[in-house]
Amino acid sequence: MFRGMKVVALEEHYWDAELIERTKDRALSRDGEMRRQLQDFDTVRVEHMDRAGIDYQVLSHAAPSGQYVFGADAPDLLRRVNDRLAEGVARRPDRLGAFAALPTADPQAAAKELERCVTQLGMKGAMIHGPTGEKFIDGQEFWPIFATAEQLDVPIYLHPATPLRSVVDAYYKDYMKAFPTVISAGWGFTVETATTAIRLILSGMFGKYPKTKIVLGHFGESIPFLLWRIDQALSRPGQEGVKFRETFCNNFWLTSSGNFSTPGLLCCAQEMGMDKLMFSVDWPYVANEDGMDWIGTLQMNESDLRKFLGGNAARLLKL
Numbered sequence: 441m442f443r444g445m446k447v448v449a450l451e452e453h454y455w456d457a458e459l460i461e462r463t464k465d466r467a468l469s470r471d472g473e474m475r476r477q478l479q480d481f482d483t484v485r486v487e488h489m490d491r492a493g494i495d496y497q498v499l500s501h502a503a504p505s506g507q508y509v510f511g512a513d514a515p516d517l518l519r520r521v522n523d524r525l526a527e528g529v530a531r532r533p534d535r536l537g538a539f540a541a542l543p544t545a546d547p548q549a550a551a552k553e554l555e556r557c558v559t560q561l562g563m564k565g566a567m568i569h570g571p572t573g574e575k576f577i578d579g580q581e582f583w584p585i586f587a588t589a590e591q592l593d594v595p596i597y598l599h600p601a602t603p604l605r606s607v608v609d610a611y612y613k614d615y616m617k618a619f620p621t622v623i624s625a626g627w628g629f630t631v632e633t634a635t636t637a638i639r640l641i642l643s644g645m646f647g648k649y650p651k652t653k654i655v656l657g658h659f660g661e662s663i664p665f666l667l668w669r670i671d672q673a674l675s676r677p678g679q680e681g682v683k684f685r686e687t688f689c690n691n692f693w694l695t696s697s698g699n700f701s702t703p704g705l706l707c708c709a710q711e712m713g714m715d716k717l718m719f720s721v722d723w724p725y726v727a728n729e730d731g732m733d734w735i736g737t738l739q740m741n742e743s744d745l746r747k748f749l750g751g752n753a754a755r756l757l758k759l
Contacts, residue, residue, distance in 0.1 A: 448750035448759065449731070450498035450539075450564075451597070451657045451697035451720040454528075455479050456521045459501060459509070459541070466504040466602060477724040478502060481528035485723075486535055492728030494721070495750070498757065499529065500539040500567040503601040507544055507572045515549035518542060522553065526561040537757065539597055540566040544582060545573065551584040558592050564757040565594035565655075570601025570632055577636060578643035586645055586652045595653040595693065595756060598636055600629030600661075607632075625698060625725075634661035638670070641687050650691075653756065657697035657720060659704045663688065664711040689713075693756060695720035700734035714744045718753045 455478040460467055470478065477484050481499075489497060506518045522540050529536040540557035542550040557563040566589070568577055577585075577598075589596050603612070603623055611631075612623045622628060637656060646652060656663070663670070671685035694708055697720035708717055721731040738745065753759065 445746050446495045446750040446754070447493060447719065447732075448496045448498070448753040449494050449719060449721045449723065449728075450537075450655075450753055450757070451599070451695055452497040452499055452723045453478060453502040453725065454481070454485075454499050454525070455502055456524055456541075458517065459505070459521045462517065463504050463508045466508045467502070474724055481536065482531055486532065488723065488728050489535065492732045494728055494732065496535055496537065496759070497723070498537040498539060498564055498753075499525065500597065500599070501525070501541045503569040503599060505567065505569045505599075506541045506550075507569050507601060509543055510545045510573065514543040514545055515553060518550075518553055519556075522557050522561060522563070526557075526563070537759065538563045542566050542568060542585065544568060544577065544585065547582045547584050550582075551588040554585060554588050554594075555592065558594055563594075564759075565589065565596060565653075567597040567599050569599045570636065571604065574604060576639050578639040578645060580643070583645055583648070586649050590649045590652045593651070593653075595655045597655040597657070598633055598640075599657065600624070600633045603628045603632045630658065630661045633658075634663050637661065637663060637688075637692070638684075641684055642674075642682055644681070646687050646691055652691060653693065654691055655693045655695060655718075655756075657695045657722065658699045659696060659701065659708050660692070660694040660712075664694070664708045665704075667711050689716070692716065693718060693752070696731065698722035698726045700731055702734075702738065705738070709744075714747050715752060717748055718756070719749050 509517055518541055525538050529538045540554055540563045542553055544550045554566050608623055612628060615622050667685055674682055674684045689712055693716050695718045721728050
């Protein structure tokens with residue numbers, strides 16, 4: 441269908457039974473079929489990939505992953521989780537890669553685990569799902585994670601998680617019963633993750649670790665659409681020291697996960713350039729076929745399509 445182009449999807453999820461049991465109070469409930477898909481490596485997952493025409497998935501644990509694992513045993517738990525993920529990926533290395541899950545409640549341990557997962561297990565980076573408890577990831581205590589990612593030249597994927605309960609109570613509770621997804625993909629995920637990305641830039645982390653690479657899904661959580669306005673507002677007198685647009689365009693990559701909008705793609709391409717955009721699905725929460733059917737409608741030159749479908753991901757992740 442795409443003239444031999446390799447199709448890579450890199451926000452594709454799975455569940456680890458031990459980690460889900462530990463974080464079940466924060467995990468979004470899933471029915472039997474989706475649970476089966478999330479826990480599969482070898483059969484259902486690859487069948488869905490083959491049916492849609494996806495060559496390679498980079499797997500990551502679904503939210504809340506390691507961001508709500510606390511206690512002295514957190515590093516050991518996440519080590520077991522990553523070992524099992526590596527074992528599953530090793531059964532199909534031609535089709536599957538992985539992002540590590542990190543025990544961010546212990547940032548030093550998280551940095552060490554990232555290094556282990558990349559250098560010993562062959563993982564492509566790590567995924568972090570929202571705040572760690574009540575703490576956003578921009579705090580300086582978490583910077584060892586980004587320092588390690590920069591040193592290893594691997595990205596950190598910032599993935600949504602359910603908003604803090606205080607935010608849910610303030611902004612969403614009036615409509616949660618009638619519209620339960622308003623706190624997740626309907627709006628809450630976007631606000632939470634865009635806020636995390638903006639805070640990272642404002643924190644000065646990129647000033648200290650200027651080669652850090654960050655990935656955002658869902659076409660940048662609306663930031664590209666607002667990029668001019670955010671940059672202009674943060675450049676007004678008295679707010680020196682942060683070059684928002686420059687940092688966002690240099691240090692961030694975006695994927696199409698769960699957002700198959702052609703106007704959205706065009707906006708991101710105009711703001712970021714095609715070298716920073718990558719295809720993803722968000723399987724199994726979104727069907728592979730939905731993403732691939734959308735790809736078939738795009739009026740894009742072959743060079744840009746090749747970059748978008750897999751070339752940019754191959755360069756970023758060293759596939």
